[in-house]
Amino acid sequence: MRLWRRKPELTCQEMVELVTEYLEGALSPRDHARFERHIAGCEHCTAYLEQMRITIRVLGRLPHETMPAPAREALLNAFREWKEERA
């Protein structure tokens, strides 16, 4: 195989598997360019990528879990004991 030979263009089905690698900057420069070439010419994959981005943003706005009160209380007591032993 000649080294400079171009990889075949990405298919849509391959693209959906690479979105996280693309967003994390984990693709090689060559695969990154291949990904962007595909997106540039594919309306559906553009929509898909945008939906993945929206999904990530929406996940980031979910309410955070809070500590149950009894566990919180227990830790406060543990802290007070530790503090006393230290004094």
Add this chain to the structure above:
Amino acid sequence: MAGNLGGDQELVAALRRGDEDAFMKLVDEYGPALLRVARMYVPSAAVAEEVVQETWIAVLNGVDRFEGRSSLKTWIFRILANIAKTRGERERRSVPFSSAARAAADEPSVDPDRFLPAGDERARAWALGPVPWAEPEASLLSDETLEVILAAIDKLPPAQREVITLRDVDGWSSEEVRNALDISETNQRVLLHRARSKVRGAIEQHLNPTESTK
């Protein structure tokens, strides 16, 4: 909420002084994640609670030795991982991240039926492409959609659920997650990708029920 509580040195100094508010701030910020991560290593919720309790004690007892070479958060979760692993081994359970990642890698992100089959001139292109979401993003945070998203997260296999919660819900960096879960970068990415793909699919199905089955 991203990253650190800001001012690790300040926080550590406050802990050393015995400042309750500083300690409870840490507890509120990292407590739920500590419990979930512990649960990945040990077989029961009860043991996970013990591991977390032990972790906080170890943090307090070690706070005089904390030198700030890593962030306080990284340091706390490394202590947790060590304690939890010891307990997990004692309880004969190993963390199934690599097998979970292998299983995840075999699953498609999108139902293969939505692509044109081999032999078609445009094989593997979308047959049934996604329709752009017309809803303003804010409406995706309606109670109804929120329920859909939370249910989708809940249905994920444990390793995928934990990675997406830490990365996307809690806003941790990839390095922080790798450290807390003792997992390779590749495995983390595979689990994260699979989890995100499923949540996207759940939102899509909710917004355009006729469009997809997956």
